[in-house]
Amino acid sequence: MPTEIISSAAPVSPAHPAALNWVASGPKRLWIDGQWQEATSGRQIESINPETETTLTSIADANASDIDRAVTAARRAFESPAWSSITPHQRTFFLLKIADIVEAHGEELATIETLDNGMPLWYSTASVRAVVEQFRYYAGWPTKIFGSTNPSAPNILNYTLREPVGVCGQIVAWNVPLVMSAMKIATALACGNTVVLKPAELASLSTLRLAELIEQTDLPPGVVNIVTGLGSGAGSAIAAHPGIDKIAFTGSTAVGKQIMRAAADNMKKVTLELGGKSPNIIFPDADIDQALDFAVRSFCGNSGQVCSASTRVLVHQDMHDEIAARVATMAASYKVGSPFAADTKLGPLVSAIQRDRVMGYVEAGKRGGATLNFGGERVGSQGYFVQPTVFSNVDNSMTIGREEIFGPVVSIIPFRDEEDAIRKANDTTYGLAGAVWTRDISRAHRVVRAMKAGRVWINSYGDADPVMAFGGYKQSGLGREYGQESIEAYTQVKSVWARL
Numbered sequence: 001m002p003t004e005i006i007s008s009a010a011p012v013s014p015a016h017p018a019a020l021n022w023v024a025s026g027p028k029r030l031w032i033d034g035q036w037q038e039a040t041s042g043r044q045i046e047s048i049n050p051e052t053e054t055t056l057t058s059i060a061d062a063n064a065s066d067i068d069r070a071v072t073a074a075r076r077a078f079e080s081p082a083w084s085s086i087t088p089h090q091r092t093f094f095l096l097k098i099a100d101i102v103e104a105h106g107e108e109l110a111t112i113e114t115l116d117n118g119m120p121l122w123y124s125t126a127s128v129r130a131v132v133e134q135f136r137y138y139a140g141w142p143t144k145i146f147g148s149t150n151p152s153a154p155n156i157l158n159y160t161l162r163e164p165v166g167v168c169g170q171i172v173a174w175n176v177p178l179v180m181s182a183m184k185i186a187t188a189l190a191c192g193n194t195v196v197l198k199p200a201e202l203a204s205l206s207t208l209r210l211a212e213l214i215e216q217t218d219l220p221p222g223v224v225n226i227v228t229g230l231g232s233g234a235g236s237a238i239a240a241h242p243g244i245d246k247i248a249f250t251g252s253t254a255v256g257k258q259i260m261r262a263a264a265d266n267m268k269k270v271t272l273e274l275g276g277k278s279p280n281i282i283f284p285d286a287d288i289d290q291a292l293d294f295a296v297r298s299f300c301g302n303s304g305q306v307c308s309a310s311t312r313v314l315v316h317q318d319m320h321d322e323i324a325a326r327v328a329t330m331a332a333s334y335k336v337g338s339p340f341a342a343d344t345k346l347g348p349l350v351s352a353i354q355r356d357r358v359m360g361y362v363e364a365g366k367r368g369g370a371t372l373n374f375g376g377e378r379v380g381s382q383g384y385f386v387q388p389t390v391f392s393n394v395d396n397s398m399t400i401g402r403e404e405i406f407g408p409v410v411s412i413i414p415f416r417d418e419e420d421a422i423r424k425a426n427d428t429t430y431g432l433a434g435a436v437w438t439r440d441i442s443r444a445h446r447v448v449r450a451m452k453a454g455r456v457w458i459n460s461y462g463d464a465d466p467v468m469a470f471g472g473y474k475q476s477g478l479g480r481e482y483g484q485e486s487i488e489a490y491t492q493v494k495s496v497w498a499r500l
């Protein structure tokens with residue numbers, strides 16, 4: 001049964017009028033030092049609606065001199081008593097205030113995200129809820145960032161202070177734009193830093209609207225600066241800027257490597273959240289219904305544009321054909337269509353380039369000898385829609401078993417036994433996430449220990465909470481975001497020796 005663009009009979013949630021008005025209110029500018037400013041070059045980049053392929057509005061294309069202005073503002077704000085001398089309680093207050101304002105504008109922000117990125121409205125609505133939760137979670141941290149008192153000689157007082165890093169350059173991808181921008185801003189602010197953040201050129205609008213909402217909290221000017229623009233211009237200027245103390249990047253592994261090289265010149269602290277090709281191992285004794293439900297929801301969620309998605313499903317060879325057929329049937333029932341339709345499971349991909357990239361991988365899968373169980377076609381002639389696509393009999397030597405596709409394509413891989421499953425799961429340059437499904441508790445923990453990945457689920461997939469650290473093993477990244485680990489990444493330790 002082929003998936004189709006859903007008909008007009010499907011109930012359509014209305015786009016929020018405030019969002020439509022905001023999008024239509026004219027070209028967007030840069031937010032630097034608490035003011036909305038034009039890009040020095042005067043250049044604008046079109047924001048395209050991936051459902052309709054029409055222009056929504058345009059965003060400013062910042063260049064190196066704009067970045068320099070933003071860094072100067074962030075440095076001034078970092079050193080100003082209006083920010084550096086406020087109490088941790090006051091930082092908590094700002095973060096709670098931002099959470100409240102975001103919550104009050106939740107429907108509007110969700111519509112903006114859906115228009116710009118193409119994710120279904122239910123997905124963007126859930127994203128905004130996650131954003132509110134993130135701000136509230138980080139609001140709890142400022143009063144809990146401790147140094148330590150260390151035992152030394154009787155006439156010595158030795159202790160540590162945990163201090164902010166300084167000006168943080170933050171660069172994010174387009175797949176869940178608001179979640180990533182909000183998490184990075186919240187962590188930096190909780191620790192007393194200031195921020196120059198660049199959203200992705202393909203989906204910057206929700207972050208710009210967030211900046212307007214933050215403006216309403218009376219946060220001192222320059223504490224948060226939002227600069228839009230291209231990766232090659234604004235992005236590389238942030239990575240190389242000598243006035244930036246820390247860089248936090250979310251994006252592809254290839255660009256992550258460039259960021260690391262550029263950051264070396266002034267020894268910026270670096271955290272990198274990069275790509276993935278995550279294994280999801282399902283043993284025969286698992287609750288197979290539940291395992292497949294999570295697997296399909298994961299590789300189809302946000303049309304597969306999720307770094308930690310379950311893109312390699314490893315199943316026992318005796319169940320392989322049956323599971324491949326079941327996954328294909330489930331994927332076929334997932335509706336592809338307007339992101340504003342209530343029953344849509346997959347909206348469009350973010351851009352024509354991303355759609356063509358995914359279709360290129362589908363062709364590689366067919367050429368490479370994998371079995372195509374379902375999908376593999378574009379949907380409709382307008383918008384960047386692609387069917388959920390199921391390949392089975394995949395092995396790790398095939399392109400689709402190795403490379404990150406970042407689209408709704410799953411590879412089902414047969415394994416012989418536990419050892420074979422672990423070997424195949426770890427046979428990748430990535431190490432972002434993974435899961436194991438089994439009712440055997442010893443096996444579950446054995447496999448978790450053996451898995452080379454930064455986030456691992458047992459009998460679940462994709463669940464998240466801001467308390468839970470996130471980051472990659474191997475080429476999936478460096479450092480951790482979320483949880484206590486993120487506080488460590490946004491602070492530095494000063495060790496104090498006092499002779500009494």
Ligand code: NAD
Binds near residue numbers: 175234236252
């Ligand atoms: P990308 O690396 O092309 O771009 C990410 C960001 O970097 C964008 O803002 C872009 O403008 C900027 N950029 C591009 N070139 C740059 C350069 N030379 N210098 C500085 N900045 C530059 O990635 P993408 O296509 O936007 O996103 C998809 C990738 O992001 C996937 O690999 C995905 O796995 C990864 N991702 C990872 C996580 C995670 O948390 N690990 C989350 C989301 C996405």
